[in-house]
Amino acid sequence: MKNKQHSKPRLLWLQSISCNGNAHSFLNHPDLFSILSHFELVYHPILETKHTLQDILKCETECDILIIEGSLKEKGLMKAGVEVSSVIKHYASIATHIISAGTCATFGGMFKQYDPEHITGFCFDGEVQTTRYEQYAQKLISLPGCPIHPKWLGFVLMMIVQNRPIAKDSLHRPLELYAPTVHTGCARNEYFEWKVDTEGFGLKEGCLFYELGCQGPYTHGSCNKILWNDISSKTIAGTPCFGCTEPDFPKTTLFETETRMGIPATMPLGIPRRAYLTVTGVVKSFRIKRFEERLISYDD
Amino acid sequence: MMIKKLIEKIEGEAELDFTLQKGIVEDVRIRFGFYRGIEEILVGKAPRDALVITPRVCGICNHAHLLAAVSALENGYENAGIAVALSSKARYIREFTLACELIQNHMKWFYMTILPQLERLTQSENGENHALKASYLSGVITKALAIFAGQWPHSSYAVPGGVTCDPTYIDVMQAATLVDESIRFFEQVVIGMALEEYMQIDAVGNLHEVKGDLGNVLYLLGTHGIAEYGKSHDRFIAFAEGLGMQSGKSIATTVSKIDVRYVQEWVQEKSMAKAVSYKDRMYETGPLARAMVNKIPIIKSLHKRYKDAVLTRVFARVHEGVMLLSYAKEVLQKLDLSEPSCTLESRLLADTFEGTGVVEAARGSLIHKIKVEDKKISHYDIIVPTQWNLSAGTDQEKGVAIKAMIGAKSMEEASFLFRTFDVCSVCTTQ
Amino acid sequence: MKIADKKALKRESIIQTALQLFSTNGFHKTTIPDIAAKLGMSVGNLYNYFSSKDLLAQEIIRYTSEVLGEKIKEVNMLDVSAEEKVHKIVEIYFSMAKEKPEMIEYFLRVYLSNREVFSDGCEGMVCVSGFITEIMIFFDDAVSSGELRNQDFFSAFGLFMGYLGGMVFLKGEGVLPKDIACYIDDISRNIYYALKA
Numbered sequence: 001m002k003n004k005q006h007s008k009p010r011l012l013w014l015q016s017i018s019c020n021g022n023a024h025s026f027l028n029h030p031d032l033f034s035i036l037s038h039f040e041l042v043y044h045p046i047l048e049t050k051h052t053l054q055d056i057l058k059c060e061t062e063c064d065i066l067i068i069e070g071s072l073k074e075k076g077l078m079k080a081g082v083e084v085s086s087v088i089k090h091y092a093s094i095a096t097h098i099i100s101a102g103t104c105a106t107f108g109g110m111f112k113q114y115d116p117e118h119i120t121g122f123c124f125d126g127e128v129q130t131t132r133y134e135q136y137a138q139k140l141i142s143l144p145g146c147p148i149h150p151k152w153l154g155f156v157l158m159m160i161v162q163n164r165p166i167a168k169d170s171l172h173r174p175l176e177l178y179a180p181t182v183h184t185g186c187a188r189n190e191y192f193e194w195k196v197d198t199e200g201f202g203l204k205e206g207c208l209f210y211e212l213g214c215q216g217p218y219t220h221g222s223c224n225k226i227l228w229n230d231i232s233s234k235t236i237a238g239t240p241c242f243g244c245t246e247p248d249f250p251k252t253t254l255f256e257t258e259t260r261m262g263i264p265a266t267m268p269l270g271i272p273r274r275a276y277l278t279v280t281g282v283v284k285s286f287r288i289k290r291f292e293e294r295l296i297s298y299d300d
Numbered sequence: 301m302m303i304k305k306l307i308e309k310i311e312g313e314a315e316l317d318f319t320l321q322k323g324i325v326e327d328v329r330i331r332f333g334f335y336r337g338i339e340e341i342l343v344g345k346a347p348r349d350a351l352v353i354t355p356r357v358c359g360i361c362n363h364a365h366l367l368a369a370v371s372a373l374e375n376g377y378e379n380a381g382i383a384v385a386l387s388s389k390a391r392y393i394r395e396f397t398l399a400c401e402l403i404q405n406h407m408k409w410f411y412m413t414i415l416p417q418l419e420r421l422t423q424s425e426n427g428e429n430h431a432l433k434a435s436y437l438s439g440v441i442t443k444a445l446a447i448f449a450g451q452w453p454h455s456s457y458a459v460p461g462g463v464t465c466d467p468t469y470i471d472v473m474q475a476a477t478l479v480d481e482s483i484r485f486f487e488q489v490v491i492g493m494a495l496e497e498y499m500q501i502d503a504v505g506n507l508h509e510v511k512g513d514l515g516n517v518l519y520l521l522g523t524h525g526i527a528e529y530g531k532s533h534d535r536f537i538a539f540a541e542g543l544g545m546q547s548g549k550s551i552a553t554t555v556s557k558i559d560v561r562y563v564q565e566w567v568q569e570k571s572m573a574k575a576v577s578y579k580d581r582m583y584e585t586g587p588l589a590r591a592m593v594n595k596i597p598i599i600k601s602l603h604k605r606y607k608d609a610v611l612t613r614v615f616a617r618v619h620e621g622v623m624l625l626s627y628a629k630e631v632l633q634k635l636d637l638s639e640p641s642c643t644l645e646s647r648l649l650a651d652t653f654e655g656t657g658v659v660e661a662a663r664g665s666l667i668h669k670i671k672v673e674d675k676k677i678s679h680y681d682i683i684v685p686t687q688w689n690l691s692a693g694t695d696q697e698k699g700v701a702i703k704a705m706i707g708a709k710s711m712e713e714a715s716f717l718f719r720t721f722d723v724c725s726v727c728t729t730q
Numbered sequence: 731m732k733i734a735d736k737k738a739l740k741r742e743s744i745i746q747t748a749l750q751l752f753s754t755n756g757f758h759k760t761t762i763p764d765i766a767a768k769l770g771m772s773v774g775n776l777y778n779y780f781s782s783k784d785l786l787a788q789e790i791i792r793y794t795s796e797v798l799g800e801k802i803k804e805v806n807m808l809d810v811s812a813e814e815k816v817h818k819i820v821e822i823y824f825s826m827a828k829e830k831p832e833m834i835e836y837f838l839r840v841y842l843s844n845r846e847v848f849s850d851g852c853e854g855m856v857c858v859s860g861f862i863t864e865i866m867i868f869f870d871d872a873v874s875s876g877e878l879r880n881q882d883f884f885s886a887f888g889l890f891m892g893y894l895g896g897m898v899f900l901k902g903e904g905v906l907p908k909d910i911a912c913y914i915d916d917i918s919r920n921i922y923y924a925l926k927a
């Protein structure tokens with residue numbers, strides 16, 4: 001059925017249970033329209049498109065790349081009398097690429113917590129494969145993040161257009177974007193190295209790992225390498241990383257580090273506890289004057 | 301005759317059931333489909349988790365949810381005996397980022413909803429890519445927001461006692477430059493005139509001076525006879541102070557004080573959205589309401605002539621965007637970086653409390669109520685602006701948007717009127 | 731035997747000898763020539779191994795902490811309850827106090843009372859990290875299995891080590907009426923009950 005003459009891949013953006021955050025995040029991409037010029041936009045939840053949602057719900061439209069936003073519920077989410085999950089499955093089966101945009105579509109995300117048994121991601125339920133996985137895995141690209149980082153989606157779309165191979169991890173996340181941890185490139189790295197805790201919120205000095213719940217060292221994603229809104233990131237702005245790209249997002253007590261006898265309960269990715277504690281014990285023994293002072297002081 | 305219509309691209313969708321009599325809209329029922337259960341998700345979590353969870357109510361007004369959540373927590377702390385004294389630095393930074401989000405929102409609504417829909421309704425499409433303008437402005441102004449908040453959407457940078465960021469004067473200067481760039485965009489594209497001159501306009505008689513895309517919208521509304529449609533109860537309410545504005549309600553020419561305790565919320569039949577009223581009456585909330593409560597001269601003048609019709613409502617929203625840009629600039633100038641960003645110790649937590657937070661979001665008053673028992677959230681209630689504007693109404697009176705649509709000459713026209721309220725589906729079905 | 735291995739052995743015997751002399755005669759009273767004489771080596775040769783007395787002192791504490799750490803690591807690897815682990819750690823500590831009293835003595839009398847010797851290069855926990863790390867791991871495991879109460883590291887560590895140190899001190903002063911091993915059961919129980927969840 002595919003129209004061979006079709007020069008531009010047809011892009012379809014469908015929403016399930018979502019907050020629209022991924023759509024809005026992508027709308028901030030500075031090169032949005034230059035990226036979109038490589039596609040024929042079949043449907044999008046915010047942008048003007050050739051087709052209406054009613055057209056799309058009929059399942060008669062062609063599509064090459066399907067972007068899914070929001071978590072899935074097999075039964076019970078209807079739009080104009082049509083079960084959304086069946087519409088998504090239809091387009092997923094005809095598309096050549098499926099992008100699960102955001103943590104909800106990828107793992108179930110926040111909305112999963114309302115009905116954990118029935119609400120899941122498209123191919124993953126947390127980190128467990130759903131029954132849909134078998135059928136769609138081969139064309140699946142997971143782009144978790146709550147919301148999705150606009151640049152990451154932009155890169156992946158362009159890689160598809162240019163037919164570049166995309167290396168992925170076991171959860172189908174592109175390695176070029178998700179192999180590093182959020183900790184990589186954080187402006188507070190020096191303080192992490194020397195185990196210098198921040199003294200509280202609202203300070204540019206100190207690391208947020210020991211007290212304030214930062215999950216950067218064990219969260220996959222390049223938030224501190226490819227900055228948010230081209231200018232900042234949570235940890236730069238003093239907010240802990242909440243691990244929003246991970247299958248178990250969101251956990252609870254997000255502004256506190258869980259510790260056991262003062263030792264962080266979760267170790268930086270892949271670091272054996274013994275190694276971490278050895279280094280910590282050594283490093284903590286030194287008092288470095290520079291790290292105890294404010295970098296800049298405005299009062300005088 | 302009853303006809304169902306799916307309204308899309310309103311931050312989700314809504315279904316409208318129109319009752320038509322000889323083509324004229326006689327009644328409308330508004331239905332929102334899917335309840336996402338955010339209030340339930342919050343139960344059992346640590347109080348501060350609300351700062352991460354509630355922004356996810358909505359992709360376009362997430363920041364307002366964050367600020368409502370943090371004020372609910374702070375109010376709760378105060379009720380529990382912990383004094384929360386924000387530094388003026390923290391207060392200004394919060395105001396600044398909120399203003400940025402509102403500007404982003406208003407411009408997206410203007411370019412991605414109102415302009416294209418109006419062009420369609422009046423058959424005056426010219427193929428221009430309005431979304432490009434929305435995306436540009438949104439990119440610029442949310443970048444200014446992110447300098448302080450780390451990111452947009454879904455920042456959680458406001459915490460009890462202040463903000464997590466610790467900006468430098470270079471940060472502040474960068475933010476100011478981005479606000480200037482947004483002002484330039486308004487001058488050249490939206491209003492087609494210098495900001496200073498625009499600010500002088502205080503009466504309907506001078507509105508013709510407005511050029512740019514806003515001028516075009518005013519022209520289309522005027523020449524197609526739509527300007528005076530969409531009148532509703534002509535009652536307005538704004539609960540939160542801030543952004544240089546006062547709270548209150550406005551009926552006819554009187555503005556009076558209000559109290560959140562008189563807000564009532566109830567479940568509506570066949571819709572996942574709850575309705576709200578103030579002392580049993582329906583009120584409109586949003587930029588028009590804020591302008592009426594604050595007696596903004598140009599809006600008062602428009603109101604005198606058009607009441608709460610489409611023209612007043614649409615103009616008020618864009619006008620608020622302009623005012624907020626000037627306000628945002630002022631706020632940045634007032635920042636004193638020697639003050640602390642956060643005045644509460646991060647480990648200082650109240651175990652049991654109740655608190656209410658109110659914020660003026662893009663679409664109007666947003667209310668968060670939190671109840672915490674034994675360090676866990678036991679109840680959370682979110683009342684969003686769209687609930688005010690889109691509720692079905694009471695036995696005595698129709699809801700605000702419904703009343704505005706009744707009498708419309710076609711479903712298309714009614715849908716356009718509906719969209720002038722800047723409907724947000726996801727907020728409504730949190 | 732390779733040269734490197736030979737050197738390592740020599741190093742260790744220097745450490746052992748110095749350890750003995752430091753703890754019996756006191757740190758300040760013991761000189762490098764004393765140590766060299768006891769080992770039957772020249773002072774010059776000893777300096778090839780350790781360029782100063784302070785460095786030697788630091789090396790000894792690192793060595794002691796590692797020996798102790800290794801033993802506790804074995805306990806940490808066992809699949810037994812926290813209560814049993816407490817017992818085993820106490821046992822290790824006391825048997826060391828009995829069999830190698832110079833090690834514990836050294837820790838108490840030299841390391842803790844001559845802090846200035848250790849201020850440069852042995853700050854804080856640097857030289858005892860082998861031991862501390864294993865204690866941390868013991869605590870961490872026991873809290874995550876729900877056996878011990880979660881609290882600040884130092885409040886738990888102080889209770890555990892302060893108690894053991896106190897007992898060894900009493901032994902050293904010769905005031906303990908019974909053999910120190912007789913106290914293992916009671917002391918382990920006391921520690922466990924004090925830290926238990």
Ligand code: SF4
Binds near residue numbers: 146356
């Ligand atoms: S992943 Fe986050 S941003 Fe995306 S729809 Fe879900 S809640 Fe919204």
Ligand code: SF4
Binds near residue numbers: 189241
């Ligand atoms: S704040 Fe978080 S991301 Fe930054 S250095 Fe510390 S642990 Fe790493």
